[in-house]
Amino acid sequence: MKKKVVVTGMGLISPIGNNVEDFCASLKAGRSGIGPITAFDTTGFDVTIAGEVKNFDPGLWMDKKEARKMARFTQFAVAATSQALGDAGLMGEPNAEGKRPINCDAKKTGIVFGNGIGGFEIVSESHKKLFNDGPKRMLPLTVPMMIPNEAAGNVSMIFGIKGPAYTQVTACAGGTDALGQALDLIRSGRCDVVISGGTEAVIIPFAIGGFQMLKALSVKRCNEPEKASRPFDADRDGFVMGEGSGVLILESEDHAKARGAKIHALFAGYGASADAYHITSPDPSGSGGAEAIKNAIEDAGIKPQDIQYYNAHGTSTEINDPTETAMIKTAFGDHAYKLKISSTKSMHGHCIAGSGGIEAIACILAIRDGFFPPTINLDNPDPECDLDYVANKAQYGEVKAAASGSLGFGGHNGVVIFKKYE
Numbered sequence: 395m396k397k398k399v400v401v402t403g404m405g406l407i408s409p410i411g412n413n414v415e416d417f418c419a420s421l422k423a424g425r426s427g428i429g430p431i432t433a434f435d436t437t438g439f440d441v442t443i444a445g446e447v448k449n450f451d452p453g454l455w456m457d458k459k460e461a462r463k464m465a466r467f468t469q470f471a472v473a474a475t476s477q478a479l480g481d482a483g484l485m486g487e488p489n490a491e492g493k494r495p496i497n498c499d500a501k502k503t504g505i506v507f508g509n510g511i512g513g514f515e516i517v518s519e520s521h522k523k524l525f526n527d528g529p530k531r532m533l534p535l536t537v538p539m540m541i542p543n544e545a546a547g548n549v550s551m552i553f554g555i556k557g558p559a560y561t562q563v564t565a566c567a568g569g570t571d572a573l574g575q576a577l578d579l580i581r582s583g584r585c586d587v588v589i590s591g592g593t594e595a596v597i598i599p600f601a602i603g604g605f606q607m608l609k610a611l612s613v614k615r616c617n618e619p620e621k622a623s624r625p626f627d628a629d630r631d632g633f634v635m636g637e638g639s640g641v642l643i644l645e646s647e648d649h650a651k652a653r654g655a656k657i658h659a660l661f662a663g664y665g666a667s668a669d670a671y672h673i674t675s676p677d678p679s680g681s682g683g684a685e686a687i688k689n690a691i692e693d694a695g696i697k698p699q700d701i702q703y704y705n706a707h708g709t710s711t712e713i714n715d716p717t718e719t720a721m722i723k724t725a726f727g728d729h730a731y732k733l734k735i736s737s738t739k740s741m742h743g744h745c746i747a748g749s750g751g752i753e754a755i756a757c758i759l760a761i762r763d764g765f766f767p768p769t770i771n772l773d774n775p776d777p778e779c780d781l782d783y784v785a786n787k788a789q790y791g792e793v794k795a796a797a798s799g800s801l802g803f804g805g806h807n808g809v810v811i812f813k814k815y816e
Contacts, residue, residue, distance in 0.1 A: 396581050397580060397581045397583070397647070397648070398646070398647035398660060399580045399581065399644055399645070399647070399660070399661040400644070400645055400647050400657045400658075400659065401644060401658040401659045401661055401812070402483075402484075402643050402644075402645050402655045402656065402658065403477075403479060403481040403482025403483075403641075403643030404477070404478055404481055404641070404642055404643075404755050404758065405474035405477025405478030405479070405481065405639075405641045406474055406477065406638070406639065406640045406641070406751075406752060406755055407447055407450060407470045407473050407474050407638045408427070408447065408638035408742050408748075408752055409427030409428070409445035409447055409448070409636050409637065409742045409743060409745075410425055410426075410741050410742045412447065412448075412473075413477060414481070414755060417752075420741060421738060421741065421756060421759065421767040421768075421788065422763075422765060422767075424741065424768045424770045424786060424788060426619075426620035426621075426623075426740075426741050426770060427445045427446075427742050427743065428444070428445050428619040428620055428741075429444075429446065429619050429620075430442060430443055430616075430619060431443060431602070432446060433446060433598065434597075434598065436602075439602060439603065439606065440606055440616075441602055441606050441611045441613055441635075442616045443612070443619040443622055444635045444636065444743060445636030445637065445638075445743025445744075445745070446636075446637065447470070447595075447637055450469075450470075450473075452464075452472075452473065454473070455472055455473035455477075456472050456476070456552065460548075460552070463535055463538075464539065464548055465512070465515065465544065465595070466513070466515060466595035466637075467513060467593045467594055467595040467596075467639070467748075468545045468548050469595075470545075470593045470594075470637070470638060471507060471545035471548070471593040471641065472548055472549055473639070474591065474640060474751070475553065475641050476494075477641070478589065478591075478641045479496060479553065481643070482645075482655060483656075484496045484497055484498055484587070484643065485497070486553075486554075493551070493554060494552065494553055495553060496554060496555060496587075498586070498587055498653070499586060499587075500554050500555055500556040500557070501556045501557055502557055502586040502587065503555045503557045503585060503586065503587040504557040504558045504559065504576065504579050504584070504585040504587070504589070505546045505550055505557070505558070505559040505588065505589045505590070506546070506559075506561075506562065506572040506575045506576040506579070506588060506589075506590045507545050507549075507562070507572055507590065507591060507592060508562040508563075508564070508567075508568025508569035508571055508572035508573075508592035508748075508750055508751070509545060509562075509563060509568055509592065509593055510542075510563060510564075510565050510568050510596075510746040510747040510802075511594065511596045511746065511747075512540050512541055512542040512544075513540040513544070513595075514540070514598055514600055514601060515595070515598045516533060516535075516536055516539040516540045517536070517540050517600075518598055518599065519533060520540075542561050543559075546560060546561050547559065549589060555589070557585050557588075558579065558584065558585070562575060562747075563747075564747075564808070565802030565804055566707070566744070566746050566800055566802040566806075567747075567801060567802035567806040567807060568592055568746075568747030568750060568800075568802065569592020569593075569748060569751040569752075570749075570750035570753075570754070570798065570799070570800035570808035570810055571666060571750070571800075571806070571808040572590050572592060572751075573590050573591065573642065573664065573750060573808075574666060574808060574810060575590075576589075576642075576644050577661055577664050577810075580646050586645060586646055587643065587644065588643075588644045589641060590641070590642055591639065591640045591641035591642055591750065591754070592745075592746075592748045592750040592752070593638075593639035593747065593751070594637055594638070594639070594745050594746040594747050594748035595637045595638075595748075596637065597635055597636075597637050601635070602635060609632070610633060610711060611635065612631050612633065612710065613631065614629075614631045615631075620771075622634050622771075623740045623741070623743055623744075623770075623771065624710050624740060624770075624771035624772065624773070625706070625715055625737035625739060625740050625769055625771075625772070626708065626715045626719070626737070626772055626776055627710075627772050627774055627775065627776060628774045628776040629773070630711070630712065630715065631710075631712075632711055633709040633711055633739070633743070633744040634710070634744065635743055635744060635746075636739070636742050636743025636746075636749075637745055637748065638742065638745045638748045638752055640750070640752035640753070641751055642661075642751065642754060642755070647660075657815045658758050658762060658815070659762070659812045659813065659814065659815055660812065660814070661810070661811075661812055662693075662694035662695070662696065662812060663691065663692070663696075663810070663811040664690055664693055664808070664809065664810050664811070665685075665686045665687060665689025665690030665691070665692070665808070665809045666686050666806075666807060666808050667682050667683070667686040667689065668682065668805045669681075669682035669683075669805030669807065670682070672805065673803060673804060675713050676714060676801050676805070677717070677805070678713070678716075678717050678720070679724075680717050680718065680720035680721030680722075680724055681724065682805060683707075683717070683718065683799060683807045683809075684720075684721045684724035685807070686807035686808060686809045687721070687722070687725035687726070687797070687809050688725050690797065690809040690811050691725075691811065693811075694811045696795065696811070698726045698729045700794070700795050701726075701733065701795045701797050701811065702733070702792070702796065703733070703734045703736075703760050703761075703766055703795075703796040703797070704734070704798075704799070705735075705738060705753045705757050705760075705767070705796065705798040705799070706718055706722070706735050706736065706783075707737070707799050707801045708738075708769065709737075709739060710737070710739065710744075714801065715776060715778075715779050716776065716778040716779055718801070719778060719779045721799075723781075730781055731781060732782075733782065734766040734784050734789065735781050735783050736767050736768055736769040736783055737769050737783070738756050738767050740770045740772070741767075741770055749800060750798070750800050750810075753798045753800070754812070756798070757796035757798050757810075757812050758796075758812055760796050761794070761795075761796055761813070761814050764790055764791060764792050765789065765791075765793075766784045766788060766789045766793070767784065767788055768784045768785065768787050768788045768789075769783045769784055769785060772786055794814045795811060795812070795813045796811070796812050797811045797812075798810050798812075
């Protein structure tokens with residue numbers, strides 16, 4: 395029999411709140427975090443908007459000297475982890491070195507983060523110095539700051555975690571796949587506790603320019619940014635880049651109960667698949683993503699009709715939204731028309747691998763507070779997208795089980811399912 399895995403802590407940095415409760419309030423209010431890009435001068439860019447994290451002070455969560463040695467995506471992960479450990483009651487007291495070792499068995503605690511792109515602001519800055527001034531002017535810590543695994547590495551060092559520390563790099567599915575790998579680590583008995591989620595920070599010229607060249611980003615509504623991300627709407631024209639991190643503390647039920655932890659939700663199941671179709675586009679039939687949903691439902695030991703809410707990948711691109719609609723119909727059958735479905739990316743933008751952790755938290759909050767987050771800007775529904783996407787305003791009702799799906803470049807599909815803990 396599979397070990398039960400529960401969620402005992404949550405932490406979050408996002409464009410619509412730098413902690414879980416502010417994020418939850420924004421979801422309920424349908425508040426957009428999309429605005430003009432302030433991170434760099436957008437002169438010459440068609441795309442001038444993004445979902446930036448606001449008022450982020452890394453010094454609130456870590457030593458400022460240490461923070462200067464981290465790329466932004468790593469800072470986000472450390473901040474979200476600190477919140478999550480505090481929420482779970484696992485944050486230890488500072489030691490002589492200023493670290494905060496967790497107060498459980500460090501060797502039986504693991505880390506699995508999803509990250510898609512790494513510290514590309516560091517790559518860009520060092521490339522500029524290399525070409526303008528020569529190799530001796532490059533940033534000394536270029537390599538350790540840029541590589542995607544450094545979020546997990548820094549969290550390990552700061553919190554004294556000595557179990558496995560992994561990084562999933564499956565593009566936009568990375569955060570969701572990380573949660574799935576964490577689930578397996580606990581079920582297998584390799585770990586009692588795993589810190590898991592996703593983190594990303596790529597609102598930089600190189601990334602915005604690259605996605606702009608793919609024609610993937612919204613350009614029509616740069617003068618009204620709050621309306622630019624509009625999943626499932628007929629007038630959508632691309633996704634809006636976001637950034638942030640969502641982190642969960644996962645434990646075996648036995649471990650959590652033995653220490654008297656509060657339990658937010660049961661992590662019931664995970665499913666994954668690959669489209670084997672195209673490097674950037676999902677299979678328009680939705681068959682690959684549907685397989686991931688079916689796998690997650692089977693893994694959770696439930697039926698499709700047991701799920702009330704589905705947090706969609708919902709990017710607001712021409713190809714994704716009808717494909718995901720087809721995917722949901724294939725996986726859920728007639729129940730697809732009874733599901734409440736929404737894309738919170740309409741509010742916080744597409745946070746790449748950070749999305750998996752952030753949107754998992756949205757599911758757990760939906761279960762906790764009995765509400766369905768809205769898809770804002772859904773003013774003119776696409777006829778091909780004919781399901782209930784909770785248009786524009788949050789709705790309220792009991793949520794016993796919620797699922798979240800993520801689709802990544804390369805055809806990676808990941809789905810997680812959470813249930814009310816009883």
